Amino acid sequence: MRAIGNAVLFIVEFCFRLAAPLAAFISLGASGAFGNKIIQGFQSLPEAIREIVWWIQNIPEIGEIIDDYNTMTAANFNAKYGSGAINNVMDYLNEGVAYLQHVYLNLAEQPVATILAAVIVFLVFYILARIARFIRQEGQGSFIDRAERRAGDRVFKQDKPTSNYDTSRWV
Numbered sequence: 125m126r127a128i129g130n131a132v133l134f135i136v137e138f139c140f141r142l143a144a145p146l147a148a149f150i151s152l153g154a155s156g157a158f159g160n161k162i163i164q165g166f167q168s169l170p171e172a173i174r175e176i177v178w179w180i181q182n183i184p185e186i187g188e189i190i191d192d193y194n195t196m197t198a199a200n201f202n203a204k205y206g207s208g209a210i211n212n213v214m215d216y217l218n219e220g221v222a223y224l225q226h227v228y229l230n231l232a233e234q235p236v237a238t239i240l241a242a243v244i245v246f247l248v249f250y251i252l253a254r255i256a257r258f259i260r261q262e263g264q265g266s267f268i269d270r271a272e273r274r275a276g277d278r279v280f281k282q283d284k285p286t287s288n289y290d291t292s293r294w295v
Contacts, residue, residue, distance in 0.1 A: 133260035140253035146172055148246035152238060153226040161230075161241035179216075189213055 150172055151165030189209055192201055201209075230238040264270065 130260050133256050137253045137256040137260065140249045140256060143169060144246045144249035144253065146176075147249055148242040151241045151245045152230060153223045154241070155226065155230070158234075158237040158241055161238060162245055165241065165245035186213055186216075 147165040147169050150168045151161045154161040154164035154168070156164070189205060190213065192204065193210055196204070227238075265273070
């Protein structure tokens with residue numbers, strides 16, 4: 125039962141760690157005031173994940189469309205994909221450019237609010253991931269952490285030679 129709980133906590137920790145930078149990037153591109161940037165960082169996360177999954181699933185098809193666009197004649201390309209295929213690809217690429225323009229405008233017009241909102245959103249998810257990790261490891265750290273502590277104790281906490289001076293009389 126403990127192994128199942130640890131597996132669930134590992135998945136939760138992993139998801140929070142992945143969500144932290146993604147939500148921060150979302151809040152960088154969000155419009156509006158400081159509070160709206162934070163809210164958008166949290167609310168837009170599910171939609172952003174769906175779009176990322178869609179992109180990952182469709183990268184081979186998009187690559188094939190682009191390759192065929194560059195190698196086929198216009199008539200053959202239109203016969204295979206129709207007239208709107210390249211427009212759809214360009215629309216998806218344009219979304220990325222529009223996002224980068226939003227980030228640029230936010231950083232130019234509201235640099236402090238934009239960066240602070242991104243940092244806050246990132247830290248919320250990162251702290252949640254650290255809490256899940258702390259619970260999963262019962263506050264003891266991972267196997268690697270414990271091994272590093274033991275090695276550090278052996279290397280750095282050896283008996284050090286005492287000096288020739290008696291410091292007890294100075295106190």
